[in-house]
Amino acid sequence: MKVSLLYSGGKDSSLAAWMLRRLGYEVKLVTVSFGYADFAHYARESALAIAGDGFPRRGLHQLHIAALEALAKESEAIADGTRRDDRVPMPTLSEVQSIEQRYRVAYIAPLRGFGAASIKNLTYRIFNIEYAPSEASKSADYEKEVRAYLKDKGYDVNKIFPSHVQSRVIGYKGENDE
Amino acid sequence: MKVSLLYSGGKDSSLAAWMLRRLGYEVKLVTVSFGYADFAHYARESALAIAGDGFPRRGLHQLHIAALEALAKESEAIADGTRRDDRVPMPTLSEVQSIEQRYRVAYIAPLRGFGAASIKNLTYRIFNIEYAPSEASKSADYEKEVRAYLKDKGYDVNKIFPSHVQSRVIGYKGENDE
Numbered sequence: 531m532k533v534s535l536l537y538s539g540g541k542d543s544s545l546a547a548w549m550l551r552r553l554g555y556e557v558k559l560v561t562v563s564f565g566y567a568d569f570a571h572y573a574r575e576s577a578l579a580i581a582g583d584g585f586p587r588r589g590l591h592q593l594h595i596a597a598l599e600a601l602a603k604e605s606e607a608i609a610d611g612t613r614r615d616d617r618v619p620m621p622t623l624s625e626v627q628s629i630e631q632r633y634r635v636a637y638i639a640p641l642r643g644f645g646a647a648s649i650k651n652l653t654y655r656i657f658n659i660e661y662a663p664s665e666a667s668k669s670a671d672y673e674k675e676v677r678a679y680l681k682d683k684g685y686d687v688n689k690i691f692p693s694h695v696q697s698r699v700i701g702y703k704g705e706n707d708e
Numbered sequence: 709m710k711v712s713l714l715y716s717g718g719k720d721s722s723l724a725a726w727m728l729r730r731l732g733y734e735v736k737l738v739t740v741s742f743g744y745a746d747f748a749h750y751a752r753e754s755a756l757a758i759a760g761d762g763f764p765r766r767g768l769h770q771l772h773i774a775a776l777e778a779l780a781k782e783s784e785a786i787a788d789g790t791r792r793d794d795r796v797p798m799p800t801l802s803e804v805q806s807i808e809q810r811y812r813v814a815y816i817a818p819l820r821g822f823g824a825a826s827i828k829n830l831t832y833r834i835f836n837i838e839y840a841p842s843e844a845s846k847s848a849d850y851e852k853e854v855r856a857y858l859k860d861k862g863y864d865v866n867k868i869f870p871s872h873v874q875s876r877v878i879g880y881k882g883e884n885d886e
Contacts, residue, residue: 531829552730554833607826614801614820623792630823642792642821645804648785648814651709655732 533638534558534605536597538672541653542611542641544699548656549640550609558605562597564675572596577676581685586673591619593672595629602633609638615646658701663693711816712736712783714775716850719831720789720819722877726834727818728787736783740775742853750774755854759863764851769797771850773807780811787816793824836879841871 533550537543537559550557564570573593580589594610598621601608608629612620621629626637641649653659677687711728715721715737728735742748751771758767772788776799779786786807790798799807804815819827831837855865 531833549731553727553830612821626823630825636823636826636829638823638826639821643790643817643819645808645814645816647808648816651814652731655709 531607532556532558532605533607533609533636534560534601536594536601536608536610537561538611539698540611541657541659541697541699542613542649544611544657545649545653546609546611546640550638553640555607557609560601562600562672564672564679569596569600573672573676574679577679578683580676581680581683581690584690586691587618590673590676593676595621595625597672598629598637599633602629602635602637605635607636607638609640611641612639613641613646613649614644615649656703657699658703660698660700661695662698663695709785710734710736710783711785711787711814712738712779714772714779714786714788715739716789717876718789719835719837719875719877720791720827722789722835723827723831724787724789724818728816731818733785735787738779740778740850742850742857747774747778751850751854752857755857756861758854759858759861759868762868764869765796767854768851771854773799773803775850776807776815777811780807780813780815783813785814785816787818789819790817791819791824791827792822793827834881835877836881838876838878839873840876841873 531554533555535543535547535550535557537547538561547557547559562569564573573596576589576593576596579592580586583589598608598610610621621637621639629635630637644652673691677691680690681687709732711733713721713725713728713735715725716739725735725737740747742751751774754767754771754774757770758764776786776788788799799815799817807813808815822830851869855869858868859865
């Protein structure tokens with residue numbers, strides 16, 4: 531079973547990749563960026579919407595859906611690192627079912643059934659992680675590109691995006707079932 | 709990491725057990741029945757509520773929550789076989805967080821991020837399954853006990869519970885990552 535995973539290098543999408551692999555999936559990591567397929571159009575649109583209402587959550591949600599749709603066009607199954615306790619709006623059941631029906635794909639969110647504490651346990655058991663403020667992070671989240679794009683356009687991105695810590699997986703502790 | 713899984717022998721809770729094991733959890737299968745802890749009281753109450761409004765979904769939902777709470781009293785982490793596309797009402801986020809806070813446990817629903825098609829794929833890859841109408845099924849779902857209890861009390865259970873097919877795992881196809 532093949533699955534294309536929306537991948538940023540952060541701990542959530544890395545954990546999602548590990549889980550899917552453990553469950554027997556053949557996982558393709560896809561980092562969707564402004565240069566990916568016809569994603570740039572949506573990304574610019576969402577970036578300007580974010581700048582317009584100064585409220586990044588809605589725009590990032592739209593971007594997430596657009597990224598899943600870009601992935602869905604070329605995959606049998608798609609996945610992301612969405613967690614049960616995510617603070618950002620996650621794909622709703624109706625959005626997910628709409629993507630599944632329109633693109634004839636299966637959508638999998640392997641972390642959706644896990645709460646914050648369980649994710650933390652799994653993550654520390656499996657990975658070595660580096661934390662950095664989101665403006666300095668090396669992870670490939672499209673939030674970064676949105677930020678760069680808006681900065682180019684002359685917006686004060688630090689006013690729009692609240693500063694938060696982003697994670698990047700820098701090592702794997704190996705298979706350890708205990 | 710230890711987790712107690714609400715287990716019926718059906719394909720969903722069996723798949724949940726397999727998944728948790730693959731992810732490195734030490735899984736304890738617990739079949740909650742009328743005889744389990746102080747569960748009988750809730751079970752009888754829900755059974756009569758079901759008989760009262762002739763609408764099993766609400767009562768079975770209450771029972772599910774009561775079963776999770778019974779499990780939570782003696783576990784660090786609890787889990788069930790709830791799926792994204794389940795037709796019966798599943799524990800809501802606020803119910804889950806309430807249980808987690810009151811009992812200081814983590815609740816895990818490993819199948820929650822998987823749609824019907826993905827569950828089906830995984831299930832057929834892993835298990836040999838037997839299907840039977842729910843009234844004849846050998847699985848240990850507490851719905852069966854509720855049914856038996858109401859029959860004893862003189863109710864026509866076939867009018868209350870719509871006939872449906874239940875599954876039981878009768879074999880394991882072995883580790884196969886392809």
